[in-house]
Amino acid sequence: MSEGNGHGQTLAEKILARASGQERVVPGEIVEGRVxxxxxxxQGAQTVAPFHQMGAERVWDPDRVVIAIDHxxxxxxxxxxxxxxxxxxxxAETHLPHFxxxxxxxxxxxxxxxxxxxxxxxxxxxxxxxxxxLGAMGAVAxxxxxxxxxxxxxxxxxxxxxxxxxxxxxxxxxxxxxxxKDLVLRVLxxxxxxxxxxxxxxxxxxxxxxxxxxxxxxxxxxxxxxxxKTGMVAPDQTTFDYLAPIAKHAMHPMRSDxxxxxxxxxxxxxxxxxxxxACPYSPDNVRPLPDxxxxxxxxxxxxxxxxxxxxxxxxxxxAALMKGEKVAPGVRFIVSPASTKIYQQCLxxxxxxxxxxxxxxxxxxxxxxxFGGNMGILAPDEVCASSSNRNFPGRMGAKEARIxxxxxxxxxxxxxxxxxxxxxxxx
Amino acid sequence: MQEIIEGRxxxxxxxxxxxxxxxxxxxxxxxxxxxxxxxxxxxxxxxAKEARAGDILVADENFGSGSSREHAPQAMRxxxxxxxxxxxxxxxxxxxxxxxxxxxxxxxxxRAIFETGDTARIELRAGVVRNVRTGASVEFPPIxxxxxxxxxxxxxxxxxxxxxxxxxAAGASP
Numbered sequence: 001m002s003e004g005n006g007h008g009q010t011l012a013e014k015i016l017a018r019a020s021g022q023e024r025v026v027p028g029e030i031v032e033g034r035v036x037x038x039x040x041x042x043q044g045a046q047t048v049a050p051f052h053q054m055g056a057e058r059v060w061d062p063d064r065v066v067i068a069i070d071h072x073x074x075x076x077x078x079x080x081x082x083x084x085x086x087x088x089x090x091x092a093e094t095h096l097p098h099f100x101x102x103x104x105x106x107x108x109x110x111x112x113x114x115x116x117x118x119x120x121x122x123x124x125x126x127x128x129x130x131x132x133x134l135g136a137m138g139a140v141a142x143x144x145x146x147x148x149x150x151x152x153x154x155x156x157x158x159x160x161x162x163x164x165x166x167x168x169x170x171x172x173x174x175x176x177x178x179x180x181k182d183l184v185l186r187v188l189x190x191x192x193x194x195x196x197x198x199x200x201x202x203x204x205x206x207x208x209x210x211x212x213x214x215x216x217x218x219x220x221x222x223x224x225x226x227x228x229k230t231g232m233v234a235p236d237q238t239t240f241d242y243l244a245p246i247a248k249h250a251m252h253p254m255r256s257d258x259x260x261x262x263x264x265x266x267x268x269x270x271x272x273x274x275x276x277x278a279c280p281y282s283p284d285n286v287r288p289l290p291d292x293x294x295x296x297x298x299x300x301x302x303x304x305x306x307x308x309x310x311x312x313x314x315x316x317x318x319a320a321l322m323k324g325e326k327v328a329p330g331v332r333f334i335v336s337p338a339s340t341k342i343y344q345q346c347l348x349x350x351x352x353x354x355x356x357x358x359x360x361x362x363x364x365x366x367x368x369x370x371f372g373g374n375m376g377i378l379a380p381d382e383v384c385a386s387s388s389n390r391n392f393p394g395r396m397g398a399k400e401a402r403i404x405x406x407x408x409x410x411x412x413x414x415x416x417x418x419x420x421x422x423x424x425x426x427x
Numbered sequence: 428m429q430e431i432i433e434g435r436x437x438x439x440x441x442x443x444x445x446x447x448x449x450x451x452x453x454x455x456x457x458x459x460x461x462x463x464x465x466x467x468x469x470x471x472x473x474x475a476k477e478a479r480a481g482d483i484l485v486a487d488e489n490f491g492s493g494s495s496r497e498h499a500p501q502a503m504r505x506x507x508x509x510x511x512x513x514x515x516x517x518x519x520x521x522x523x524x525x526x527x528x529x530x531x532x533x534x535x536x537x538r539a540i541f542e543t544g545d546t547a548r549i550e551l552r553a554g555v556v557r558n559v560r561t562g563a564s565v566e567f568p569p570i571x572x573x574x575x576x577x578x579x580x581x582x583x584x585x586x587x588x589x590x591x592x593x594x595x596a597a598g599a600s601p
Binding site: 030042043045046054072077079080083127128144146147151155161193227229390393394399 | 442444446447450451452453454455456457469488489492493494495496497500501515516517518519522523526527571573582583584587588590591592595
């Protein structure tokens with residue numbers, strides 16, 4: 001293919017060229033990429049059988065493998081306990097030292113982020129679809145299944161089709177009460193759930209440049225809902241400052257060339273943009289929050305948690321709104337921090353006290369209510385406002401339940417009023 | 428891998444995500460024969476009871492979106508699904524299904540030419556899916572060589588096993 005010659009390369013192309021030991025690669029080309037970091041959560045239990053069936057005798061590089069259990073922590077069913085035991089036994093047998101087990105646990109993507117496991121230039125893969133979040137480090141980070149992970153553990157590489165890139169350029173200042181979550185919902189409303197399938201979504205522009213790493217994690221996280229192979233932000237000083245004390249291996253910072261070729265460019269000005277909400281039953285069914293507020297949508301449950309929005313910044317923002325208020329009668333409000341470290345920060349800062357005094361339940365760190373398999377399950381026809389990432393039928397329990405995806409501030413406002421609310425209307 | 432795949436069709440709509448194929452409450456099940464009892468519980472409730480080995484799934488756009496759970500194609504393999512054909516697939520499902528050796532074919536416009544109960548005939552190398560009842564057909568681009576190799580090997584486990592065995596025979600360290 002000569003199509004790739006004569007113009008610059010995107011960040012995704014450069015990372016995959018490095019991973020495959022080539023000068024340059026072009027979209028559509030299938031390459032074998034060396035993996036810099038492989039992450040498994042409970043689904044990794046299904047990696048063990050294929051790993052042995054392949055005849056593999058050892059893991060290619062135990063220092064590049066992280067196991068972080070998060071869906072059922074501590075085990076809430078016998079089935080989950082068995083998955084955990086399979087992983088512990090496998091880690092012991094194959095000498096995998098980096099196991100974030102009960103007591104040192106957190107949502108797998110947050111564990112990777114806060115411990116510096118993914119750095120600029122990496123090719124990272126994980127057994128969870130929201131692995132895309134780590135692309136915020138200036139990496140290609142993608143979700144894979146457990147059989148594929150078995151091949152990665154055995155060989156240290158996997159095949160990838162070089163993705164075309166979509167550029168999302170963002171400018172403008174967020175108004176009060178408007179957040180990175182509202183931005184990514186807005187992008188979803190435009191790109192839709194299939195608009196980035198097999199593609200890389202690269203965020204850039206002055207608004208992204210001013211964003212903290214946690215905000216970048218939130219926007220890259222939900223590129224999964226666009227179908228993307230990875231979300232990404234080119235590394236800058238913010239990235240380097242975040243990673244300097246924690247990076248686990250050498251960085252290879254890269255950025256797209258000025259004349260790189262994008263399949264599509266989406267320009268967004270967040271000036272004057274209202275908070276957004278994704279209505280049932282798809283993350284791309286996005287509307288301005290004030291329009292939905294007018295419909296007086298009563299909620300039964302509110303969830304502040306998940307890999308998308310349960311970092312300390314999210315919980316601080318929520319606690320600031322919650323302080324001195326009460327959870328509305330008849331509403332169950334579940335708050336679940338994204339990691340044990342964040343849990344400890346909440347304890348030190350009085351955030352747990354604020355939420356529990358208001359009538360919320362503050363849980364141990366885990367995926368919690370997000371996936372409908374552990375706790376906070378919805379009954380038929382119940383309504384939930386959630387800071388998580390998916391509102392498909394049956395996602396959080398009964399298939400008739402209705403889930404509205406919003407920012408942390410908006411879910412707290414909703415918990416206080418008992419119906420879908422705009423955080424800008426709160427004191 | 429068969430060159431020609433023929434089977435009874437079950438149709439599905441667009442955006443059938445993996446939660447609708449195997450919901451979160453079943454994710455601690457490891458045994459595929461248990462999993463298959465719950466496949467499509469939300470999207471196509473009759474399927475788990477009535478599907479037969481060799482049946483073909485025909486879906487609209489964005490089939491298998493959402494979670495990376497391999498439980499979804501594992502349950503299909505346990506039933507013996509002959510092929511999954513869709514207008515388009517989400518990427519992780521596509522990889523998972525091919526890795527498990529399930530013929531997975533992206534054919535634009537395919538959903539529109541089928542109804543549940545029709546018979547589909549897929550010619551893999553020719554790149555055609557035909558509705559045997561109506562005679563309607565759609566073409567699809569050739570499956571990339573790399574993926575055909577995977578399917579021919581019977582899936583990723585078999586392919587890697589052969590590669591590791593060859594290395595061992597050659598005396599190289601993996």
